[in-house]
Amino acid sequence: xxxxxxxxxxxxxxxxxxxxxxxxxxxxxxxxxxxxxxxxxxxxxxxxxxxxxxxxxxxxxxxxxxxxxxxxxxxxxxxxxxxxxxxxxxxxxxxxxxxxxxxxxxxxxxxxx
Amino acid sequence: xxxxxxxxxxxxxxxxxxxxxxxxxxxxxxxxxxxxxxxxxxxxxxxxxxxxxxxxxxxxxxxxxxxxxxxxxxxxxxxxxxxxxxxxxxxxxxxxxxxxxxxxxxxxxxxxxx
Numbered sequence: 001x002x003x004x005x006x007x008x009x010x011x012x013x014x015x016x017x018x019x020x021x022x023x024x025x026x027x028x029x030x031x032x033x034x035x036x037x038x039x040x041x042x043x044x045x046x047x048x049x050x051x052x053x054x055x056x057x058x059x060x061x062x063x064x065x066x067x068x069x070x071x072x073x074x075x076x077x078x079x080x081x082x083x084x085x086x087x088x089x090x091x092x093x094x095x096x097x098x099x100x101x102x103x104x105x106x107x108x109x110x111x112x113x
Numbered sequence: 114x115x116x117x118x119x120x121x122x123x124x125x126x127x128x129x130x131x132x133x134x135x136x137x138x139x140x141x142x143x144x145x146x147x148x149x150x151x152x153x154x155x156x157x158x159x160x161x162x163x164x165x166x167x168x169x170x171x172x173x174x175x176x177x178x179x180x181x182x183x184x185x186x187x188x189x190x191x192x193x194x195x196x197x198x199x200x201x202x203x204x205x206x207x208x209x210x211x212x213x214x215x216x217x218x219x220x221x222x223x224x225x226x227x
Contacts, residue, residue: 030212098163098210103155
């Protein structure tokens with residue numbers, strides 16, 4: 001089974017609507033990262049969460065880590081065309097070693113005008 | 114600008130050819146990583162180097178070798194390229210291994226094997 005489950009796989013949202021992307025693990029998350037990727041480009045760091053119940057916001061994007069530290073959500077308010085792309089969650093040391101980030105499969109977000 | 118530099122940005126290889134992807138960071142980071150990204154698969158770890166002088170296999174190491182040349186540089190070598198290695202390759206670095214240090218990614222190398 002996938003160590004980091006991301007849902008939904010794809011999302012089509014009308015411009016101006018809110019949306020939520022989820023990232024779930026069966027293991028405790030000690031560092032949870034959210035990245036955005038424009039098609040054909042590199043990764044853009046959005047936010048990192050470490051503490052249970054932590055919430056961070058940047059412009060219209062809010063990320064939360066639940067109290068149990070096994071699930072994170074990314075919420076976009078009043079979506080805009082600039083929000084379109086692939087959103088990736090990544091977790092530190094999910095396999096218990098020094099092997100960096102383990103990623104979910106990503107969520108493709110399309111914003112319809 | 115400080116960061117992770119990958120070369121080349123694009124490459125087309127014929128099956129059986131070899132090549133080395135270069136990665137260098139100027140942030141004095143201890144740990145470096147190589148990932149590949151395929152459609153619908155997220156990023157998967159190929160090899161990593163927790164500190165200078167060490168390298169370890171990640172999730173998908175078959176067909177690849179790495180060299181941590183010094184603290185700055187971490188190269189990825191394809192000895193005999195196969196079409197299954199067509200992918201986008203990302204190098205990353207972090208101050209140290211462990212949770213919460215943050216990661217800096219390069220802009221990627223788009224490799225096509227024909």
